[in-house]
Amino acid sequence: MNIPDLKSWSERQQVLAIIVLAVFIIFGVSFSILIPLNARRTRLEKEINMMKIQLASKNYLLDEDTLQAKFLEQQELNQKTYDQWTNLVQRIAAISFDQIAPTSRIGHIDFKVAVLAARERLQKKSRALKVTLPRSFGMDAVVRSDEDARELMLQLHALEKLVVLLFDLNVRTVSKAEPLMPVMHKLPESGDAYMEEYPVEVEFLCSYSNFFEFYRSILRPEHVFCVRRLKVQPAPNEKPDVLLVKGVLSALVFVKKPEELKPPAIKVKYTSPLGH
Incomplete structure (x- = not known):
């Protein structure tokens, strides 16, 4: 196999070869590493969205005001239990x-x-x-x-x-x-x-x-x-x-x-x- 003589290439040809080689390297890295990571990220985002939908349907996905209201309800229930015990x-x-x-x-x-x-x-x-x-x-x-x-x-x-x-x-x-x-x-x-x-x-x-x-x-x-x-x-x-x-x-x-x-x-x- 004949190895090309880079010394005989012009400066433009060398720059073009470097650019083409870099494109191939980037494409190879993207194909082997980034694409699987993006696919996993997409799958996890779908799972998170599905979990949010399930929590919202069961009234588990609560905002700060709702959590505070539930906290006050528990405090009131605790006071009633305390009074009943007393x-x-x-x-x-x-x-x-x-x-x-x-x-x-x-x-x-x-x-x-x-x-x-x-x-x-x-x-x-x-x-x-x-x-x-x-x-x-x-x-x-x-x-x-x-x-x-x-x-x-x-x-x-x-x-x-x-x-x-x-x-x-x-x-x-x-x-x-x-x-x-x-x-x-x-x-x-x-x-x-x-x-x-x-x-x-x-x-x-x-x-x-x-x-x-x-x-x-x-x-x-x-x-x-x-x-x-x-x-x-x-x-x-x-x-x-x-x-x-x-x-x-x-x-x-x-x-x-x-x-x-x-x-x-x-x-x-x-x-x-x-x-x-």
Whole structure:
């Protein structure tokens, strides 16, 4: 193959050859690199346009004003939920937030004094109403060093509140009233306790009318109790209209406000952006 002698070419021929060679190089680069990139860009633009159409049809493609309006709607919904929670707590809680004292403020001596005072009040009221109470009634004033004085005080409050309710209903006999171990209700994600349940085991004799009034009373805001277990049967060795009621009822104490509860974490999935 004969190689052309560039020295024999004139200056114009050399310039023309360089221009032709550059055109071929540019065409080759465009064909091998730029054209596939442009085709990919065109395809991505079509996908983006189709995605915009789909988002717009489902009302997901929102402008700033629409997003702000939705944000205000969520704020309003959050406030309504907060108000509903607060009203519910005020209705069913045995003790309000302001009455819950930290553990450091309650000592074992305070609890012992409270136990003796509550026992004296209940015994005095039972004698006035002629309601029979067992001798070993209520809570023991002996406190172990590892026991939480705050929990004991709340157990005492639930016990006294339930017994006073029975007194107000004029039941014949309260044969048993003992607090059980508290039950903690926690959030599944964080494990934070938001509510404490203080169950009390009771056993008493009453009439049919007393029992129905008792059931209505535990649904009223001033003394709400949750029924964990309840057994009603005719009282042995008593008149036919006398009932023996055995059950476990719980007083609820909410230990945190809504703003103190952390919502469960939402896993965010990141996707690669489309287009350029």
